[in-house]
Amino acid sequence: MAYRHAPGYRDDERCEIVACADLVEENRDAFAEEFNIDDEGVFEDYNQMLRDADPDIVSICTPVPTHAPIVMDCIQSGVLDAIHCEKPMATTWGDARLMAQEAGRRNVQLTFNHQRRFHPDWREPKQYVDEGEIGELQRLEVACGELLDNGTHFIDLANFYNDERATDWVIGGIDYRNEHLKYGAHNENHGMAMWEYENGVHGLITTGFGEEAVPATNRIIGTDGVIEVHPSGASGYRIRRAGESEWDVHNPETGYESSIAAGINHIVDCLENGAEPELSARRALDVTEIIFGAWESVRKRGRVEFPLRIDDNPLEEMVESGALSPTPADN
Known part of the structure; x- marks a missing residue:
């Protein structure tokens, strides 16, 4: 899914892909090559990425049990304005509620990729x-x-x-x-x-x-x-x-990937104008x-x-x- 999120940012003139993180070296290197990320923007540890790259938005495209801990780390980093996470939200109802609560409390725009709304x-x-x-x-x-x-x-x-x-x-x-x-x-x-x-x-x-x-x-x-x-x-x-x-x-006649890009375009719009995204944590x-x-x-x-x-x-x-x-x- 990272390869489906990334074109949405790449093709939006308001955005620039500056960093990526992956535990597997060959995976992160291949992704960086595909999306022209400089070596200093390639990380094994996403917390290090947050500290060094200082991004405004991150997409989280990892297995479901990792969503809650990664989202919470991202929220608590104090670095981000927005987090766009793959669905489903989490593996427990408590974790899903906590992510939404803390994002709201810290004024971080948290969204989940229910992109079919845009197809x-x-x-x-x-x-x-x-x-x-x-x-x-x-x-x-x-x-x-x-x-x-x-x-x-x-x-x-x-x-x-x-x-x-x-x-x-x-x-x-x-x-x-x-x-x-x-x-x-x-x-x-x-x-x-x-x-x-x-x-x-x-x-x-x-x-x-x-x-x-x-x-x-x-x-x-x-x-x-x-x-x-x-x-x-x-x-x-x-x-x-x-x-x-x-x-x-x-x-x-519209492809599946276009709906993901449209969703990302929408969350960037909402980050700029302060509106609640259709893909908001509340709705998820x-x-x-x-x-x-x-x-x-x-x-x-x-x-x-x-x-x-x-x-x-x-x-x-x-x-x-x-x-x-x-x-x-x-x-």
Whole structure:
């Protein structure tokens, strides 16, 4: 992902890539060569990079369990104006809350890379929703491989379509029979969760590779129509309004990487004008609360009311306690 973030900075005339850090020498040297970073800007230790390079913005593109400690070190360094971190936020709800809290307390702009908000496939449907093309919003459905890794994107989009409304409760169920670690974090094999927003709109997510019950990555259901984004694995989106028998199909021709660059351009804009970024930690927390709340629902075997009052990761704790015993993955 570092190779996808970097062009966003390189191609923004307001930015200059001055340093990078990586524990692996060949990795940091290759990255530095690719993006023309001088030798004095290449570091093994990111704390040393912060001290010596004195950057304004950093992107954190590391495995999920390292997000919280690196973000906290960056916030507490007193050097940075902004931090742009890969998703998902963290492996525990407590760490996710702490990062957002401390960034706010120290006036550091903290964002997370939910870049799909800036891709036309997902962004254009929001305009149709806002213009009432499908009537009053009723339900938002999501389908993806895993709740934490993939789901963070598509739940974020559900929140986006519902104008960032607060969530009142969530209820979930999962199957975790085979160990599935992705970027260092546990993810269920197959799952389902439902939640309700304060305005009465409901969200539904189904997960599992090849087992998703929702026929699109995002399905937006209103009183007078339906929008499906990436229906049945296809690109683009389609709309079917009430009374119509055929889908109105749209296929914007924009690459995936362009949405990452657009997100970085947006966070630089917000750093300049003081506006809250669409990718803000506050909004990422709303997504993360639904994810950990769904797993907490599995642990407590009941509906979970928000605010979520835990600190740990319920899925990890259930594995550690033996409540779930996934077959270890082959190394």
